[in-house]
Amino acid sequence: MQEQSEKKGRILIAAMEIFGERPYDQVRVEEIAERAGVGKGTIYEHFTSKEVLFSAILEEGFQDYFRELVAAATPQQRATDKLRAVFDRHLSFISRHAAAARIIIGEWPVTRPELQEAMLGRYALLTGFVETLLREGVANGEFRPLDTAVVAQAIVGMFSSLLIYILFSVQVQEGVESQAQKLADFCLLGLASRR
Amino acid sequence: MQEQSEKKGRILIAAMEIFGERPYDQVRVEEIAERAGVGKGTIYEHFTSKEVLFSAILEEGFQDYFRELVAAATPQQRATDKLRAVFDRHLSFISRHAAAARIIIGEWPVTRPELQEAMLGRYALLTGFVETLLREGVANGEFRPLDTAVVAQAIVGMFSSLLIYILFSVQVQEGVESQAQKLADFCLLGLASRR
DNA sequence: GGAAATTGACTGACCGGTCGGTCAGTCGGA
DNA sequence: TCCGACTGACCGACCGGTCAGTCAATTTCC
Numbered sequence: 001m002q003e004q005s006e007k008k009g010r011i012l013i014a015a016m017e018i019f020g021e022r023p024y025d026q027v028r029v030e031e032i033a034e035r036a037g038v039g040k041g042t043i044y045e046h047f048t049s050k051e052v053l054f055s056a057i058l059e060e061g062f063q064d065y066f067r068e069l070v071a072a073a074t075p076q077q078r079a080t081d082k083l084r085a086v087f088d089r090h091l092s093f094i095s096r097h098a099a100a101a102r103i104i105i106g107e108w109p110v111t112r113p114e115l116q117e118a119m120l121g122r123y124a125l126l127t128g129f130v131e132t133l134l135r136e137g138v139a140n141g142e143f144r145p146l147d148t149a150v151v152a153q154a155i156v157g158m159f160s161s162l163l164i165y166i167l168f169s170v171q172v173q174e175g176v177e178s179q180a181q182k183l184a185d186f187c188l189l190g191l192a193s194r195r
Numbered sequence: 196m197q198e199q200s201e202k203k204g205r206i207l208i209a210a211m212e213i214f215g216e217r218p219y220d221q222v223r224v225e226e227i228a229e230r231a232g233v234g235k236g237t238i239y240e241h242f243t244s245k246e247v248l249f250s251a252i253l254e255e256g257f258q259d260y261f262r263e264l265v266a267a268a269t270p271q272q273r274a275t276d277k278l279r280a281v282f283d284r285h286l287s288f289i290s291r292h293a294a295a296a297r298i299i300i301g302e303w304p305v306t307r308p309e310l311q312e313a314m315l316g317r318y319a320l321l322t323g324f325v326e327t328l329l330r331e332g333v334a335n336g337e338f339r340p341l342d343t344a345v346v347a348q349a350i351v352g353m354f355s356s357l358l359i360y361i362l363f364s365v366q367v368q369e370g371v372e373s374q375a376q377k378l379a380d381f382c383l384l385g386l387a388s389r390r
Numbered sequence: 391g392g393a394a395a396t397t398g399a400c401t402g403a404c405c406g407g408t409c410g411g412t413c414a415g416t417c418g419g420a
Numbered sequence: 421t422c423c424g425a426c427t428g429a430c431c432g433a434c435c436g437g438t439c440a441g442t443c444a445a446t447t448t449c450c
Contacts, residue, residue, distance in 0.1 A: 007430090023307055025220030029406065030432090039431035041408080050406065106304030109297055109359055112218055120363055150377045157356030161348040164304055168315055182345040190385030202396095224440065225398090234397035239441065396447070401440105408435080416427080 008046045010036040016057050020099020024054060024112070055115055061100040062122050068093050070129065079137030083155075084184045086133065090159050091180040094166050105163050127152045151190075158183055203241045205231040211252050215294020219249060219307070250310055256295040257317050263288050265324065274332030278350075279379045281328065285354050286375040289361050300358050322347045346385075353378055 014036035018027050029050050033040040047053040072089035073082040094101035104122070111119045131152035137143035165179060209231035213222050224245050228235040242248040267284035268277040289296035299317070306314045326347035332338035360374060 021308075023219065023305060025218070026307065028404095033432095040406090041431050042429080044407065045429070048407095102304050109301030109355065109362055110218060110305055112221065113216075116363075123359065146381065147377050150374055151381050153356040153360060154353045154378050154381060157352040157354070157359075158349045159352070160304065160355055161352030164318065165348060167304055168311075179345055182342050183349050186341065186346050186349055186385045188385075190381045190383075223438090228398095235440090236397055236442080237395080240395080243441095245440065392450095394447105394449085397443100397445085399443100399445100401442080403440090404438090406435105406437090409433100410431105412429105412431080414427105414429090417425095418423105420421100420423085 007036070007038055007042060011038060011043055011046060011053070012057060012060060015053055016061060016103070017099050019054060019057060020102045029053075051112075051114065055118065057100075058104060058115065058118070058122075061097070061104045064097075065093055065100070065104055066122075066125065066129070069126075073129075073133060079133055079140065079142050080188060082133050083130075083137070083188065084181075086130070087180050087184040087187075088177075091162055091166070091176060094163050095176065098167060101163055102167060105160055106167075108160070123156075127156050130155050155187060158187065202231070202233055202237060206233060206238055206241060206248070207252060207255060210248055211256060211298070212294050214249060214252060215297045224248075246307075246309065250313065252295075253299060253310065253313070253317075256292070256299040259292075260288055260295070260299055261317075261320065261324070264321075268324075268328060274328055274335065274337050275383060277328050278332070278383065279376075281325070282375050282379040282382075283372075286357055286361075286371060289358050290371065293362060296358055297362060300355055301362075303355070318351075322351050325350050350382060353382065 011032065015027075015032045018032055018035060021027075029043060030040050032053075033043055036043075043053065047056060068089050069086050072085045076082040076085050094105070108119060108123055127149070131148045134143065134146070134148040134151055138145055138148065162180060162183065166176065206227065210227045213227055213230060216222075224238060225235050227248075228238055231238075238248065242251060263284055264281050267280045271277040271280050289300070303314065303318055322344070326343045329338060329341070329343040329346055333340055333343065357375060357378065361371065
């Protein structure tokens with residue numbers, strides 16, 4: 001039977017959902033198997049351990065996320081627009097993939113030691129990406145001169161505030177889009193070169 | 196023996212340290228007992244379960260943190276200075292109490308379901324506090340009119356970026372203080388009322 | 391002496407990972 | 421065309437290790 005990869009996909013999806021719901025130790029492998037409609041043994045056919053499965057999810061989820069952000073920025077001309085588009089896309093991603101987002105973005109500071117290095121690599125990739133946008137803006141005069149590294153980190157930090165907003169719909173009445181736009185506005189004001 | 200509370204304190208400290216080092220399930224109660232110089236049973240004299248101990252830490256840690264922020268803001272006159280002082284104090288706190296910070300700030304989006312409500316309460320308290328500073332600034336004209344709720348969340352998000360910076364000393368050469376100052380600058384620029 | 395505090399050996403639940411068995415599908419030979 | 425030996429994906433009952441939490445024994449202090 002050629003279901004192999006199809007089942008592997010189902011396992012990944014189920015695992016993503018469940019790991020997104022509660023922390024690692026509260027997730028039973030058997031439960032993932034059930035949700036994936038698969039025997040427990042089958043999971044070990046594809047992943048050598050629970051932890052390997054978890055880190056596969058992390059990697060896959062992050063790749064999807066990162067790809068989307070990059071794609072959102074690419075078509076734009078001005079750095080300002082790129083940044084705005086990235087904010088939008090970030091928001092859109094976490095709305096569509098709340099579970100994934102919680103894992104790949106929410107776990108930055110908390111990860112298990114074994115995965116820390118990989119996590120930091122991804123974090124650096126993300127801030128690096130934002131930083132290139134900032135540099136671009138500074139280079140062409142859209143933004144004031146600034147410490148791009150620091151601000152890039154700040155922006156990534158704002159991303160996680162949007163994450164929390166989405167996950168828990170913390171107070172605040174209006175829609176989410178306006179939330180993201182306001183964040184972007186606030187951010188861009190801090191960047192703008194005009195006095 | 197009246198050591199009760201003294202031992203309880205040692206337990207809390209040890210637990211804080213260890214829970215700060217790695218995730219919940221990788222922490223053995225016995226290990227906490229050892230580090231606290233106490234028998235395992237004694238822990239159960241003070242806390243009915245591992246989870247209760249964990250949530251006690253969360254609460255205690257957050258209270259300390261929050262108190263410090265409030266205290267830092269109080270003596271200042273202008274909202275701008277208050278905000279700056281809060282940034283400083285936040286940084287100072289996470290430098291001094293990395294383990295605690297990792298738990299109380301780093302775990303926002305990831306918490307175990309049972310503790311979620313409490314976590315959200317704390318999160319609301321924190322953003323609420325920042326928001327009052329913003330409102331104050333807006334009221335006396337230091338800041339432009341803005342959606343204080345949104346920006347408050349953004350600022351709390353920036354706090355977590357500083358946390359990651361401290362925890363992992365991600366790239367960036369210069370000292371941490373300047374890091375915090377630059378964040379505050381960036382932030383205040385986005386707030387300033389002057390055109 | 392004894393009440394209170396402390397302890398750590400012990401127990402039982404729990405769950406990650408294994409492994410022998412099943413069975414659908416394949417294919418060479420009759 | 422049919423058969424049956426073979427393959428390997430799939431499964432879930434089971435095993436063994438790991439702790440959280442208990443409690444009888446011990447120590448501490450009055």
